Amino acid sequence: MRIELERRANPSLLFSVISPFLALALTVFAGGIMFALLGKDPVSALYSFFIEPLLDIWSLHEIAIKAAPLILIGAGLSVCYRSNNWNIGAEGQFIAGAIAGAIVPVVFHDWHSSLVLPLMLIFGMIGGALYAAIPAFLKAHMNTNEILTSLMLVYIAQLFLDWLVRGPWRSPDAYNFPVSRDFAPEAILPELVSSGRANLGFVFAVVAAVGLWIMMRYTLKGFEITVLGQSERAGRFAGFSSRRMIWFSMLLSGAFAGLAGISEVSGVIGKLQPVISPGYGFTAIIVAFLGRLNPLGIIAAGLFLALTYVGGEAVQLTLGVSDKVTRVFQGLLLFFVLSCDTLIQYKIRLVFSRFRQTTEGGAH
């Protein structure tokens, strides 16, 4: 037996609109089954996973904190993916941005100025962009597969950060713990409102997403991205260069990931440490697709996935389940999003007797 995907002549418009919500519902349903198998009451588990975090001010702040990098990275990635460039290494660009931005408060820790924070943010963007420039160069000039190179560079960045905080950048005051110096107060991203920890990073994320939405919807650049993503040949006919687009999209998404990285260490952690991301760069891929590669959709998707992080922590505390539950939920969600989208475009056909079919119709 064989399973074939057959393209539908008329994909349903209704279902392509409700597809993300359908995926959400299926994720919640499958999650309930998972909790039941773990021996927990699914209803109360789902309640503390998805509802409780929405009821407290502090947990809403946590959601904003976690949504900020997801939205920022996801929006940048959407430009990449729309232009048919598959940057999978945002996690590495996030770390590279954090390291580059931290040069100012760690290496020049004696310099106190109101310029420190803006410089850190700029350095962070440059760091992320430069790190994304490596796979961009390899793809544009060596014809290398950017999926592999950008992904492998993630591990290099992670290990480089680890070495940095254990070696040259280790704080002299931290009793040999592998952390950098604490950032000075002027190097800390300010909080948004007095009620909680949410910081300016969330504003960056929303502004960036709206900006990209305007670009994609109204400008020639957005048109260029769409055209080159759909057909390189038509883009060439229009006078657009796919090589320049590789650079543009990779540098843009790298810069956004780098900004997310420096915002995270500056606004949330306050120093460098061996691990600074719970996988934001990878989760942002789910965010980008759940948001239909539309920057406004990505804001909503980023908030939802932030909820899975916060909810995951909550059930860890209240029910004592593993912190891997969060990853399972995110994996389920991506699975359902992609399969809903696939089944809208294609229908499944089971083919039972390939052999008989071809021998009868075949040569004699």
Next chain:
Amino acid sequence: MPAVGSSAGGPLLAVRSLTKLFGSFAACNGIDLEIQPGEIHALLGENGAGKSTLVKMLFGVLAPTSGEIVWKGDSVRIPSPGAARRLGIGMVFQHFSLFEALTVAENIALSLSPGISLSKVAEEASRLSHLYGLPLDPKAHVADLSVGERQRIEIVRALLQNPELIILDEPTSVLTPQEADRLFETLDKLKAEGRSVLYISHRLEEVQRICDRATVLRHGKVTGACDPRKETPASLARMMVGSDVASVSTAGTNTKGDVLLEARHLSVPARTPFAVALKNVCLKVRGGEVLAIAGVAGNGQGELFDALSGEYPAADASAVFIRNKPAGNLGITARRLMGAGFVPEERHGHAAVPSLPLSDNLVLARSQSDRRTFLGGGVLGIIKHAVVRLASRRISETMDVRKSGDDPAAGSLSGGNLQKYIVGRELDRQPAVLIVNQPTWGVDAGAASRIRQALVDLAKSGSAVLVISQDLDEIFEVATEIAVISEGRLSDVYPAHALTRETIGLLMGGMYGKTEGEEVAHAH
């Protein structure tokens, strides 16, 4: 091969009020059609008339919305191409599905069941190819074969299934006159064996020459069934388009202006292993002239278009001159700004992005040449969608583009209507130089005549027009000068009235060139 059976008396295939709806649009609307055993049956119609939809239903690619298909007297359902093959229906598509890097035998084996050995396939294929006069070397690589030979592979592949009905979709559109003659002999043999052929074409002369009966479609309905030999090309065309096809008028194109487009010793190495290198191409087109470049597909036409359009610029600036300025190393945008317009061969994914609306496809070609009109916001480059849509509507009206809705996706238009839009998109800016590759490839008679007239009119208004085409009828209709391309070399340019089909056919085979000519002269 076993004898071909046929039911006593009745038709081999009958189609009764077959309908296919796409949404509320009826691509085929109550079609009735009968094919007798041993006849060559023509299916005529404009693009968008429903020919492709109809044959896709017969070959199991599309499911009918309603109606009945009767095969040898039994009502059948054809859910897949495999089912169609099992019934005894074979199909040769207009666009071939062959792997260029594999051999002929390997390509054929791919469509068969896995158990059969390659040598057996090769043996059977060469037996069939000799039987039907389709010379073919099973060990040859497809990349090295001409389009005519590739078509033979497809035909042999279909014949291996021992079909009783063979559907051919626009088979001669890629062939030289000589190759087409050979194809007709094969069809006659098939017919003599009692097999039936459903022959889709828009070339009326051919249909009259080889077909026993014809069914004409228009707007998804059957508008006529006739014996094509008793009709005139004009009366057949009238059935197809519902009105008299305007013949292209070329009167008054004799005024010649300055040289607006020139290629000087243009040589381009092959970009890929399967591409053709251009060798020392020289040509001049004056204002008021239509230079047509004839040639069999795959002899460097695409490469010539790429080099002249600047999609792949040459290294040497003086290889191409546009309005007396060197442009050989400039990109397509710079050449557009110098007053040139371009229409590539492939509509989907080259000249247009099928999933984007028509107005976006207008921006595709003219974002820089009409920067001031279409874009605002300075460096931001905000697209003025309202202005673009207005211009798009103007083009659709001028070129009589028929479409559903105001600004539908380019891919939803029929080939002919999309091509009218793509040509109209360039004509709308009155380019001084227009370079068109295969202007009416797969386009119906009505749209083709509209497009050809527009090209002639543009030349009359003083522009230089270069047309690359495989269609000799078209070339003689529009050209004031003719050259022939073969294996990347361009022949001398001749005045159109000085050439006959036969001489062009010889030039297509590469029988030209000063060196060869001299050698021949020496030999005598």
